[in-house]
Amino acid sequence: MEERYKIDEVAKQCGLTKRTIRYYEELGLITPPERTEGGTRLYTRLHIERLKQIINARDVLGFSLQEITDFVALREQLAQSGDAYRQAEEVELKRSKLLEAGQMIDQQLRMIDHKLEKMKEFRKEIERLRKRVTEGLEKLQ
Amino acid sequence: MEERYKIDEVAKQCGLTKRTIRYYEELGLITPPERTEGGTRLYTRLHIERLKQIINARDVLGFSLQEITDFVALREQLAQSGDAYRQAEEVELKRSKLLEAGQMIDQQLRMIDHKLEKMKEFRKEIERLRKRVTEGLEKLQ
DNA sequence: TCCTCCTATAACGTTAACGTCAACGTTAGA
DNA sequence: TCTAACGTTGACGTTAACGTTATAGGAGGA
Numbered sequence: 422m423e424e425r426y427k428i429d430e431v432a433k434q435c436g437l438t439k440r441t442i443r444y445y446e447e448l449g450l451i452t453p454p455e456r457t458e459g460g461t462r463l464y465t466r467l468h469i470e471r472l473k474q475i476i477n478a479r480d481v482l483g484f485s486l487q488e489i490t491d492f493v494a495l496r497e498q499l500a501q502s503g504d505a506y507r508q509a510e511e512v513e514l515k516r517s518k519l520l521e522a523g524q525m526i527d528q529q530l531r532m533i534d535h536k537l538e539k540m541k542e543f544r545k546e547i548e549r550l551r552k553r554v555t556e557g558l559e560k561l562q
Numbered sequence: 563m564e565e566r567y568k569i570d571e572v573a574k575q576c577g578l579t580k581r582t583i584r585y586y587e588e589l590g591l592i593t594p595p596e597r598t599e600g601g602t603r604l605y606t607r608l609h610i611e612r613l614k615q616i617i618n619a620r621d622v623l624g625f626s627l628q629e630i631t632d633f634v635a636l637r638e639q640l641a642q643s644g645d646a647y648r649q650a651e652e653v654e655l656k657r658s659k660l661l662e663a664g665q666m667i668d669q670q671l672r673m674i675d676h677k678l679e680k681m682k683e684f685r686k687e688i689e690r691l692r693k694r695v696t697e698g699l700e701k702l703q
Numbered sequence: 704t705c706c707t708c709c710t711a712t713a714a715c716g717t718t719a720a721c722g723t724c725a726a727c728g729t730t731a732g733a
Numbered sequence: 734t735c736t737a738a739c740g741t742t743g744a745c746g747t748t749a750a751c752g753t754t755a756t757a758g759g760a761g762g763a
Contacts (some may be wrong), residue, residue, distance in 0.1 A: 427730095427739080427740080428739090428740070429740085438721080438722080439740085440721065440722065440723085441720085441721065441722095442620065442742090443680065443742095444720075444721065448720095457729080457730090457731045458729095459728070459730075459740085459741090460728080460729075460740075460742095461580070461729065461739085461740055461741080462729080462741090464607070464742080466581075477680055477683075477684065478684070480585070480624070481624075481676075481677045481680040481681055481684070482624070482681065482684060483621070483623070483624025485700050485719075486719075486720070487719085492577055493605070493650070496691070499691065499694060499726095501683045502752060503664060507653060507697065510569050512702060513666065515698075516702050519616060519695050519699050519702070520699070522695050523692065523696070524698070525686055526691055526692045526695060527692070528690060529688050530685070530689070530692070533684065533685050533688065534685075535622075536622045537678070537682070537685070539618055539622040540583050540622055540623065540677065540678055540681070542618075543618065543619070543622070543674065544671070544674050544678070546672055546677075547667060547674065547738070548639065550665065550667055551623060551667045551668070551671070553640060553659050554640065554663050554664045554667060555664070555702065557640075557656075557660050558657065558661070558664070562655050568709080568710080568760095569708085569709090569711095570709075579752080580710085580750080581748085581751065581752065581753085582751065582752095583742085584711090584712095585750075587749065588712070590751095598759080599759090600710085600711090600758075600759040600760075601710075601711060601712095601758085601759075602709085602710055602711080602759065602760080603710085603711090625748075625752095627749075627750070628749085
């Protein structure tokens with residue numbers, strides 16, 4: 422396997438423009454893909470999955486690209502810290518990093534729960550509106 | 563009762579700036595408040611409630627101000643159409659308006675449900691991250 | 704009445720998130 | 734090999750959603 426995709430293919434699969442994809446790379450939201458000798462970008466499935474996640478965070482959660490950047494950085498921190506704590510001094514450092522990451526994650530969780538609740542409230546509001554419309558239509562006939 | 567608030571008070575209660583409040587009025591997101599003889603805006607509780615709803619739609623649902631404007635217009639349509647269908651010709655008009663409104667509302671409902679689902683997915687993703695952090699901390703001690 | 708703080712309008716400035724255009728090199732098929 | 738279609742890098746343009754500044758006039762307490 423190990424299939425590679427050029428930027429136009431990726432754009433169509435994700436519903437983004439080519440410009441946007443390059444822009445996201447520029448911001449560090451996705452890792453720079455391989456290139457051909459001529460400079461053409463060659464993306465993998467992972468890139469596409471990542472882009473779809475970003476679109477989700479952007480559209481559904483309303484995150485700014487800056488917030489997503491921070492989040493991506495956090496994930497990378499965690500990915501890196503999986504290994505390499507051979508030295509005793511590093512242990513304390515790693516612990517504090519993990520604690521900090523935990524704080525941030527908990528904060529994100531609280532924020533998401535808050536959004537979920539507000540969104541459910543909003544849904545009920547909309548349902549009330551629909552009920553009024555339905556009743557209005559019934560009255561008409 | 564019928565208490566009135568000046569713009570700075572409203573700004574503090576809503577967590578907005580005065581500029582933003584005037585801007586939202588300019589866009590038609592809130593009805594223009596009464597004025598004193600000198601021109602000072604005097605807001606009611608209703609204005610404040612409305613502003614809080616707008617903030618919710620903006621921050622939680624990620625709606626653009628344009629989308630909120632449309633939504634506000636829809637609500638007003640429905641509020642108006644509660645009465646006044648004395649003439650026979652108006653009945654058909656009202657029916658079509660109600661049908662159109664119903665379409666839009668259903669669309670909104672589907673969109674919200676979609677967002678709710680995606681948000682829950684995202685929440686699980688974050689929880690997985692937290693689990694990894696917790697496990698990492700346990701391994702350290 | 705005066706003085707200080709608040710408010711109003713108008714107009715220009717700013718930032719994020721891309722769009723668009725130009726100028727040029729790359730790919731790949733006939 | 735040639736060429737049409739696609740890709741690359743700047744660089745400037747655009748829009749939404751306000752911020753900021755300037756200028757001028759109201760509110761209200763001593």
